[in-house]
Each structure stands twice: as C-alpha cells, then as structure tokens.
Amino acid sequence: MQPTxxxxxxxxxxxxxxxxxxxxxxxxxxxxxxxxxxxTLADGTxxxxxxxxxxxxxxxxxxxxxEALGSVREAMLGKDAAAWRPxxxxxxxxxxxxxxxxxxxxxxxxxxxxxxxxxxxxxxxxGAGTGLDIxxxxxxxxxxxxxxxxxxxxxxxIRTLKxxxxxxxxxxxxxxxxxxxxxxxxxxxxxxxxxxxxVAGARTFLSGLEAAGIPLALFEQPVPxxxxxxxxxxxxxxxxxxxxxxxxxxxxxxxxxxxxxxxxGVNLKFMxxxxxxxxxxxxxxxAFGMELMMGGMVESTLAMSSAVHFAAGLxxxxxxxxxxxxxxxEHAFRGGLRVEGGRVDVGHIEAGHGVVxx
Ligand SMILES: [Mg+2]
Numbered sequence: 001m002q003p004t005x006x007x008x009x010x011x012x013x014x015x016x017x018x019x020x021x022x023x024x025x026x027x028x029x030x031x032x033x034x035x036x037x038x039x040t041l042a043d044g045t046x047x048x049x050x051x052x053x054x055x056x057x058x059x060x061x062x063x064x065x066x067e068a069l070g071s072v073r074e075a076m077l078g079k080d081a082a083a084w085r086p087x088x089x090x091x092x093x094x095x096x097x098x099x100x101x102x103x104x105x106x107x108x109x110x111x112x113x114x115x116x117x118x119x120x121x122x123x124x125x126x127g128a129g130t131g132l133d134i135x136x137x138x139x140x141x142x143x144x145x146x147x148x149x150x151x152x153x154x155x156x157x158i159r160t161l162k163x164x165x166x167x168x169x170x171x172x173x174x175x176x177x178x179x180x181x182x183x184x185x186x187x188x189x190x191x192x193x194x195x196x197x198x199v200a201g202a203r204t205f206l207s208g209l210e211a212a213g214i215p216l217a218l219f220e221q222p223v224p225x226x227x228x229x230x231x232x233x234x235x236x237x238x239x240x241x242x243x244x245x246x247x248x249x250x251x252x253x254x255x256x257x258x259x260x261x262x263x264x265g266v267n268l269k270f271m272x273x274x275x276x277x278x279x280x281x282x283x284x285x286x287a288f289g290m291e292l293m294m295g296g297m298v299e300s301t302l303a304m305s306s307a308v309h310f311a312a313g314l315x316x317x318x319x320x321x322x323x324x325x326x327x328x329x330e331h332a333f334r335g336g337l338r339v340e341g342g343r344v345d346v347g348h349i350e351a352g353h354g355v356v357x358x
Pocket of ligand 1: 192194220246267
C-alpha cells in the first residue's frame with residue numbers, strides 16, 4: 001500500500017471562545033464554531049485541518065460543515081494524499097456550497113503529506129519566505145470601543161489597523177476613524193465594509209475621511225458582492241485602492257474583477273475558496289497586476305498558521321490580515337506561528353503547518 005494513502009478521517013466540532021464578539025457589518029459571532037479535521041495516512045502520519053464556517057459571510061454553519069464532510073468521508077478513504085490537487089478539484093465538484101469544509105480537508109491533506117515528506121508547508125508552497133507583517137482588526141462597535149481597541153492594538157506593537165465599517169452610517173464610521181487616528185496617529189489604516197455600504201455611502205465615507213484629514217491606505221469590499229458595477233465605479237473614482245473580498249471567491253471572480261476594473265486588489269482566504277483555488281487566484285491576480293491580501297475567517301492558530309505558510313511561502317502579498325488567532329481566548333493546540341508585535345513567522349517549523357493537539 002502507498003504510504004500516503006488516507007486510512008482514517010475524523011471530524012469534530014472545534015468550539016473556540018473569543019475575547020470579544022467578532023463584529024462586522026453582517027453579523028457578530030461571540031464564539032468560533034469551527035470543525036477539526038484529523039486525517040491519518042497509511043504510514044501513521046496524522047494531519048490536522050480546520051474548517052471555519054462564518055455564517056454571516058458564506059451561509060455555512062458548523063452543522064452544515066460536519067454534514068458536508070461526512071458526505072465525502074467514504075470516498076476520501078483510500079485516496080492517495082499525494083494527489084492533493086486532483087482531490088481538491090474533485091471536492092470542488094462534490095461540495096460546491098461548502099468551501100470551508102473543502103478547505104479543512106485540503107489543509108489536513110497537505111499537513112499530512114508535508115509531515116510525511118518532512119517539509120514545512122512554506123517550503124512546499126514556494127519557499128519565498130517565512131514571515132509577514134500583519135494588521136489587527138478593530139471590530140464594529142461604538143466610538144469608545146474603537147478607542148479602546150486602537151489603544152490595545154498599538155500596545156501590542158501592531159502598526160496596521162483594519163477597521164470594520166458598514167455596520168453604522170458612513171458619518172458614524174468617520175467619527176470612529178477620527179477616534180482611532182487620535183489613539184494610533186502613526187498607524188496605517190484600512191477599512192473593511194464587508195459589503196455594508198451603497199456606492200453613495202462609500203463616497204460619503206471617503207469624502208468624510210478626506211475632510212477630517214485621515215489617510216486611508218485600503219478600502220475593502222465597500223458594496224455587496226453582487227454589486228459588480230458599484231465596485232467598478234468606486235475603483236474608477238477612488239484615490240484609495242479598492243480591495244475585493246466577498247466579490248472574489250473563485251479564479252473566475254478574479255478574472256471578472258480584472259476585466260471589469262472591479263478592484264485594485266483581492267483578498268484571498270482559504271475558507272472561501274480552498275487551497276488549490278487560492279493558488280489559482282494568486283496566479284490570476286499576479287498576471288493581471290492586482291494587489292494581494294491574505295486574510296481569513298475567524299480561525300484558530302491552526303488555519304492561521306497554514307495561511308502564513310501559504311502567503312509567506314508563495315510571496316507577492318501586499319497585505320496580511322492574519323490576526324484572528326489573537327481573538328481566540330483558549331484552544332487545544334500548541335506549535336504553529338510565532339508572533340512578535342506585528343510580525344508572524346513560521347521559519348522554526350520543520351514539517352507541515354506545525355500545529356498539533358495539546
Ligand atoms: Mg474582508
């Protein structure tokens with residue numbers, strides 16, 4: 001038997017309490033109800049994967065993810081993990097509506113495969129590097145919350161703040177940005193509306209910032225996913241780079257955004273696309289000269305470490321929004337990425353993503 005054949009596959013709820021609700025324009029979960037994937041190869045190597053369904057963004061839940069995983073379990077057993085890309089493509093067809101489930105399987109596959117070959121994932125993905133400078137999120141909330149969050153992030157030594165907007169009016173969001181700027185005057189500021197504004201609202205927000213003298217370095221998903229024309233209108237007129245997140249789930253989306261001028265850049269996330277598709281999106285975005293961000297849903301150190309391996313190993317990323325492990329109050333893992341201020345690094349990891357169960 002091939003030593004890398006899949007002999008065992010287990011899925012279980014991974015419930016992670018958060019330090020604060022992860023509030024965005026479309027929802028505010030106070031717990032990450034994720035799924036842990038454990039995959040064993042014929043030689044006994046175990047790989048771990050994480051699925052992080054974010055209901056407000058993709059409609060997936062922990063229950064739907066467990067169901068989706070269960071539906072492909074039998075078919076996965078006996079497959080050779082070495083064929084991870086064909087397996088990923090097959091999963092794309094078998095589970096079109098469960099991207100985070102697919103991603104959990106792909107991550108477990110790659111972790112097992114790279115552990116078998118004693119290779120860190122960052123080397124596997126390209127070996128361009130092992131470290132990244134990350135931002136940290138100011139979740140949606142009032143002005144007092146924005147001030148306290150900005151102070152806390154600054155105290156960590158993180159110099160880029162990504163502010164969740166679009167849950168309130170553009171005028172109220174501008175006032176939050178003013179407060180944040182006061183607390184962290186040297187910080188680089190991103191805003192992410194998660195599709196919560198209209199085109200007019202997005203313009204009001206941008207002109208409000210300009211009037212207040214607040215420089216914005218990046219504006220993510222100002223209008224809803226389906227508003228392709230709105231994205232293009234803002235991309236044509238905005239002095240601030242526009243980044244597509246919800247609008248960019250597949251390589252086809254990236255090509256459409258590039259052709260229609262729908263964004264200056266795209267945010268890649270394992271949980272919305274899977275690993276193989278994220279690679280294709282990276283290639284397309286690079287070919288079209290678009291900027292790249294690596295991001296995530298509300299993920300523990302397991303999926304976040306994998307994302308750091310991917311983005312640092314591939315290289316070419318302009319922004320790294322890989323901070324949600326900092327919002328997880330407790331988990332059952334050890335190993336994985338190391339954090340020093342705003343720098344994350346996986347250079348010490350010898351095989352796979354480096355995360356194991358404690
Ligand atoms: Mg986003």
